[in-house]
């Protein structure tokens with residue numbers, strides 16, 4: 001179900017990791033709602049696939065290869081934007097899962113560099129590129145249920161995703177007077193290409209632990225992003241919205 005009827009006509013969004021998975025659905029939903037989107041992703045293959053699937057949106061969408069962990073790459077992408085930004089969706093993220101005892105420093109560094117420092121790089125790089133005249137500037141960052149509750153085998157990921165919530169609250173305090181709101185979304189278990197390839201019994205066993213009895217869909221997250229990006233959500237600031245079917249209840 002992805003027929004949320006917000007209009008984003010004349011609104012400009014940057015979606016990191018917007019070429020695949022949840023980010024691709026966020027990109028598609030903004031485009032369907034009339035917005036312009038710059039898709040920032042580091043995977044050449046994902047960018048090409050997204051380009052093919054979104055060709056009907058023409059100049060509404062642009063595709064930029066950028067590594068959010070690399071400040072030069074972010075600066076170059078920011079300078080190529082054809083418009084001032086209204087909405088930033090910090091969505092790109094990776095995992096390098098291991099128990100704490102087995103986790104290497106490289107696995108720690110990789111996840112912190114993309115999932116935490118990457119959001120600093122992008123938000124800092126775009127701060128002056130936001131539409132100064134807009135009273136509805138939005139920073140929406142994808143955290144995780146794991147950032148709220150921790151998870152076995154995900155020390156690096158849990159630390160980064162908890163950090164995203166701290167950054168969001170601080171942006172909310174510092175930037176509120178400048179016409180921004182900053183909010184985070186904490187998805188639960190979302191069905192992506194990876195989970196769709198899993199055996200039905202394994203999916204059913206996971207779904208049985210979720211009160212609404214199903215995995216989340218990428219559109220469940222995109223719908224929440226569009227709501228937080230809308231002008232109607234103007235009084236929500238510094239919040240973390242759980243979109244997890246009640247998995248931790």
Ligand SMILES: NC(=O)c1ccc[n+]([C@@H]2O[C@H](COP(=O)([O-])OP(=O)(O)OC[C@H]3O[C@@H](n4cnc5c(N)ncnc54)[C@H](O)[C@@H]3O)[C@@H](O)[C@H]2O)c1
Nearest residue numbers: 017020021022041042043067068091092093144187189190
């Ligand atoms: N899938 C889930 O169940 C789930 C649950 C909670 C949170 N999340 C979060 O949602 C976000 C999206 O997850 P997903 O499942 O769609 O992942 P995904 O792997 O399907 O897509 C992530 C996209 O980000 C891009 N990316 C990764 N590192 C990048 C970098 N350094 N620079 C630019 N682009 C980069 C990838 O190329 C890819 O296109 C992530 O932040 C993830 O942590 C996902």
